Amino acid sequence: MVKYAFWNNKGGTGKTSLAFQAIARYAELHQGRRILVIDVCPQANLSELFLGGLTNNGGAQLLQQQGRVPRCSIGGYFQIRLPSPYAIPAFNPHDFIMQPSAHNPAIPANISLVCGDPLLELQSNAINTLSNAQIPGTDTWVAVVSWIKDFLNLIANDFDAIFIDCNPSFSLYTQIALAASERLVLPVMADDSSRRAVQNALSLVYGLSLPSPIYATYAFSTKLQNAGQPLPQVHLIAKNRITQYMGPASAYYAVLTQIDNDITRLIATHPQHFTFNAIANGTVEIRDFQTTGVVAFAKGLPFSRLPVGKQSIGGHRVQVRADYRQNSIDAINDLVAKL
Numbered sequence: 001m002v003k004y005a006f007w008n009n010k011g012g013t014g015k016t017s018l019a020f021q022a023i024a025r026y027a028e029l030h031q032g033r034r035i036l037v038i039d040v041c042p043q044a045n046l047s048e049l050f051l052g053g054l055t056n057n058g059g060a061q062l063l064q065q066q067g068r069v070p071r072c073s074i075g076g077y078f079q080i081r082l083p084s085p086y087a088i089p090a091f092n093p094h095d096f097i098m099q100p101s102a103h104n105p106a107i108p109a110n111i112s113l114v115c116g117d118p119l120l121e122l123q124s125n126a127i128n129t130l131s132n133a134q135i136p137g138t139d140t141w142v143a144v145v146s147w148i149k150d151f152l153n154l155i156a157n158d159f160d161a162i163f164i165d166c167n168p169s170f171s172l173y174t175q176i177a178l179a180a181s182e183r184l185v186l187p188v189m190a191d192d193s194s195r196r197a198v199q200n201a202l203s204l205v206y207g208l209s210l211p212s213p214i215y216a217t218y219a220f221s222t223k224l225q226n227a228g229q230p231l232p233q234v235h236l237i238a239k240n241r242i243t244q245y246m247g248p249a250s251a252y253y254a255v256l257t258q259i260d261n262d263i264t265r266l267i268a269t270h271p272q273h274f275t276f277n278a279i280a281n282g283t284v285e286i287r288d289f290q291t292t293g294v295v296a297f298a299k300g301l302p303f304s305r306l307p308v309g310k311q312s313i314g315g316h317r318v319q320v321r322a323d324y325r326q327n328s329i330d331a332i333n334d335l336v337a338k339l
Helices: 015-030 046-048 058-066 074-079 120-129 142-143 146-154 170-177 192-206 215-218 220-226 251-269 291-300 322-336
Strands: 002-006 035-040 110-113 161-166 183-188 233-242 283-287 309-313 317-319
Touching: 002 015, 015 035, 015 046, 015 110, 015 161, 015 183, 015 291, 015 322, 035 046, 035 074, 035 170, 035 215, 035 322, 046 058, 074 120, 074 146, 120 142, 120 170, 142 170, 142 220, 146 170, 170 220, 183 192, 192 220, 192 251, 215 220, 233 251, 283 322, 291 309, 291 317, 291 322, 317 322
Parallel strands: 002 161, 002 183, 035 110, 035 161, 183 233, 233 283
Antiparallel strands: 309 317
């Protein structure tokens, strides 16, 4: 069972929309594989996409899942862990897993989903308090940060691939998600803030370039490794929303080249944090999806299921061109080929 996390601690990189299309395409191309998606984000945008998007009642379907008893979401699972944070309680993990294809027939039937939940924000303070408790003989932080890992261990024989969508933060519930992952997919934009975000992400996960040695004691990587648990490795850097007009002389090109240079230096000095040994093997360029993306995400549709021609979105008529749709499919195929 391979476990991927889509994460960047910078918002606005197109992480969730990229995850939606990549996971759906991965499922289409690997129909024999059983796939579980875990939405560890209080906004639950990925869940809404899988359940139908803005115009196909995705929000209403999501609320229905969150209203079930037990609550069919990541928040529902965390809710049963709050009274039992350091020992796994008796529960059925499938109570928190649903089939999005039952509500959105465009989604491949081999995808299962643990929905996101705004309850995560309410639970955050309690989770932090529990992780910092002082109990002799118990590493409370490790016990709490292992909650999703505990969940996955119980269903290890039920799924072949796990995809986790993380919140653009380094909150404790994001750390819980990352601790359960093996491979990181980092979406970036062609701007200098994304370059800094990549550096910050690697600093947060691996403790690289910390401003003072005092921080190393409390670093995510230090605490996880001290407990004998592995760190996830960077598997793919997705250069998202690259304009088709970008050339060697553009500012965008210069920023992306600098990101490549930064990663190349880190591969040389810290190869254990990467699944690839050459930048070409660990990056992919994703062109702008343009109108094709707007329509697909509004309707909760994988690109392969998106009709071409005129569409109605929010009372507006828009045109989905066949060549643009194919460009979008080709871009996602390039990403999926490296998973």
